[in-house]
Amino acid sequence: xxxxxxxxxxxxxxxxxxxxxxxxxxxxxxxxxxxxxxxxxxxxxxxxxxxxxxxxxxxxxxxxxxxxxxxxxxxxxxxxxxxxxxxxxxxxxxxxxxxxxxxxxxxxxxxxxxxxxxxxxxxxxxxxxxxxxxxxxxxxxxxxxxxxxxxxxxxxxxxxxxxxxxxxxxxxxxxxxxxxxxxxxxxxxxxxxxxxxxxxxxxxxxxxxxxxxxxxxxxxxxxxxxxxxxxxxxxxxxxxxxxxxxxxxxxxxxxxxxxxxx
Amino acid sequence: xxxxxxxxxxxxxxxxxxxxxxxxxxxxxxxxxxxxxxxxxxxxxxxxxxxxxxxxxxxxxxxxxxxxxxxxxxxxxxxxxxxxxxxxxxxxxxxxxxxxxxxxxxxxxxxxxxxxxxxxxxxxxxxxxxxxxxxxxxxxxxxxxxxxxxxxxxxxxxxxxxxxxxxxxxxxxxxxxxxxxxxxxxxxxxxxxxxxxxxxxxxxxxxxxxxxxxxxxxxxxxxxxxxxxxxxx
Numbered sequence: 246x247x248x249x250x251x252x253x254x255x256x257x258x259x260x261x262x263x264x265x266x267x268x269x270x271x272x273x274x275x276x277x278x279x280x281x282x283x284x285x286x287x288x289x290x291x292x293x294x295x296x297x298x299x300x301x302x303x304x305x306x307x308x309x310x311x312x313x314x315x316x317x318x319x320x321x322x323x324x325x326x327x328x329x330x331x332x333x334x335x336x337x338x339x340x341x342x343x344x345x346x347x348x349x350x351x352x353x354x355x356x357x358x359x360x361x362x363x364x365x366x367x368x369x370x371x372x373x374x375x376x377x378x379x380x381x382x383x384x385x386x387x388x389x390x391x392x393x394x395x396x397x398x399x400x401x402x403x404x405x406x407x408x409x410x411x412x413x414x415x416x417x418x419x420x421x422x423x424x425x426x427x428x429x430x431x432x433x434x435x436x437x438x439x440x441x442x443x444x445x446x447x448x449x450x451x452x453x454x455x456x457x458x459x460x461x462x463x464x465x466x467x468x469x470x471x472x473x474x475x476x477x478x479x480x481x482x483x484x485x486x487x488x489x490x491x492x493x494x495x496x497x498x499x500x501x502x503x504x505x506x507x
Numbered sequence: 508x509x510x511x512x513x514x515x516x517x518x519x520x521x522x523x524x525x526x527x528x529x530x531x532x533x534x535x536x537x538x539x540x541x542x543x544x545x546x547x548x549x550x551x552x553x554x555x556x557x558x559x560x561x562x563x564x565x566x567x568x569x570x571x572x573x574x575x576x577x578x579x580x581x582x583x584x585x586x587x588x589x590x591x592x593x594x595x596x597x598x599x600x601x602x603x604x605x606x607x608x609x610x611x612x613x614x615x616x617x618x619x620x621x622x623x624x625x626x627x628x629x630x631x632x633x634x635x636x637x638x639x640x641x642x643x644x645x646x647x648x649x650x651x652x653x654x655x656x657x658x659x660x661x662x663x664x665x666x667x668x669x670x671x672x673x674x675x676x677x678x679x680x681x682x683x684x685x686x687x688x689x690x691x692x693x694x695x696x697x698x699x700x701x702x703x704x705x706x707x708x709x710x711x712x713x714x715x716x717x718x719x720x721x722x723x724x725x726x727x728x729x730x731x732x733x734x735x736x737x738x739x740x
Contacts, residue, residue, distance in 0.1 A: 249542055259598075264693050266592035271565060274588075278581050279572040285564065292561020295553045300692060302550030310543025314522055314535075321530050350525060357517030363554050364695035366514070368722075370558070371699050375707075375714040410680055411671045418664045425657045431716040434656045437723030442695050444687035447518075449599055470610065473680030476687035480726055 249309075256308070257301040264297065300446075303363065307447065315354065316454040322350050323458035341405050348398050351455060355397035355479065358447040359390040365442045372435055380432075385439070388490035392483030393443045397452060400478035404459050407466060410474040417481045424488040432491040439487045440480040448479060511551040519544070558696055566700025574708040579651075586647040589698065590725060591640030599688040600635055604628040607681040614677045616740065631685075631736060638732035639689050642724035643698065649720065650705050653712055656720045663727040670734040678737030685733045686726040695722060 275283065283289055321327055327346075359365060369382040403413055425433055444452075452475050460472040526532055534540060573582045594600060608628040611617045617627045649659060671679060690698075698721045706718035 292557045295557025299553030306543045306546030353521040357521045367696035434720035441690045441722040441726035477683035480687040
């Protein structure tokens with residue numbers, strides 16, 4: 246118990262240290278430039294304290310329970326003995342589909358970690374509030390999580406096949422631009438935002454472990470050169486799924502709704 | 508609390524399924540796991556509670572006050588400082604920068620000794636922080652002007668493609684990933700609240716259509732800047 250408390254305090258210290266620049270900038274501007282006290286100061290301070298405490302608990306819990314297991318799992322699933330079978334000949338040629346458990350794991354872990362990402366919860370809540378409830382928190386989060394799942398899976402496929410990263414990303418850009426021209430205008434900014442919010446506290450460490458494990462297992466890949474790129478995929482694909490989700494909602498609302506002016 | 512349990516349930520299910528069914532291993536360290544799960548659930552509950560009480564109001568109030576003050580330079584300075592300050596200390600970025608320095612050392616771009624590697628990593632962090640500051644600044648200016656976001660993003664995409672063609676090959680993976688690691692759990696709510704607050708305090712702007720988009724810029728510009736860094740160093 247004592248040991249848990251100790252490391253909890255340590256995590257809290259790191260969290261406070263990490264958000265120090267934000268606190269300094271906000272305070273500096275509040276005092277020097279705006280020169281007005283914050284309304285509901287006490288409530289706001291308590292809220293900020295909750296955010297700090299919550300983040301510290303969250304990180305400590307992840308480090309204690311999920312990350313070690315997730316990292317180990319990523320290692321084991323990309324282990325040659327698991328993928329090719331213990332008795333496989335070392336020089337046998339392996340096809341990309343031999344790695345099917347890796348793809349399933351990539352999709353599952355991409356979806357589930359994105360659903361739990363606190364930054365995404367924040368953006369989805371805000372989107373619901375300002376859209377007057379048109380965007381549902383769950384709907385947006387599921388759309389983003391599906392995007393992240395597809396992105397990470399495709400990213401592992403790229404590491405396994407060793408194809409150049411920029412081909413995928415540029416093709417993705419073209420798709421996003423095409424979708425943008427068809428999507429309802431008012432969702433576009435939110436959709437672009439949902440790319441960046443998927444990759445923070447929960448997703449990055451697990452995805453990085455997966456990429457690293459995979460790049461060191463697949464013959465001919467170098468962990469430091471080919472391990473990169475998974476995060477880029479995770480950022481790009483949610484944009485497409487959110488644009489798609491918006492098109493779907495409008496389409497379901499009936500043919501009359503699509504012709505109404507914004 | 509119930510929401511947090513529901514939010515986290517998928518991870519637990521995925522990890523348990525792969526551990527027990529696919530890998531057929533026992534769950535190790537049951538006590539640690541239970542303590543960890545309780546902490547994660549508690550932490551997420553507190554975070555979401557604090558979001559509505561503290562983080563959103565801070566961002567929105569600053570946006571209102573700065574907009575009311577009517578000083579464009581101060582608003583832009585604030586935008587830049589927020590982007591730069593939150594990124595330069597971002598732990599995920601520090602990790603990626605040191606990895607990138609290893610890649611660069613292997614490629615023979617910088618020396619293998621720790622000092623020149625540290626210098627390279629620091630330069631990379633500075634580059635990314637500058638690019639995020641620039642991104643928030645441009646994003647805020649866009650909200651003020653009411654420009655449609657898609658043209659700016661398409662311009663950014665074009666710049667990424669162009670830079671990819673001329674940047675050294677080993678930097679591309681790092682550059683593409685650096686876009687995603689810049690936006691942390693505290694920065695995202697704050698910046699979102701800033702954008703939405705700004706859009707709702709300016710006449711003729713719709714908080715939903717115009718208020719979002721700051722994060723989008725912050726994940727795009729680091730790619731361009733980092734490839735530029737790879738070409739210069």
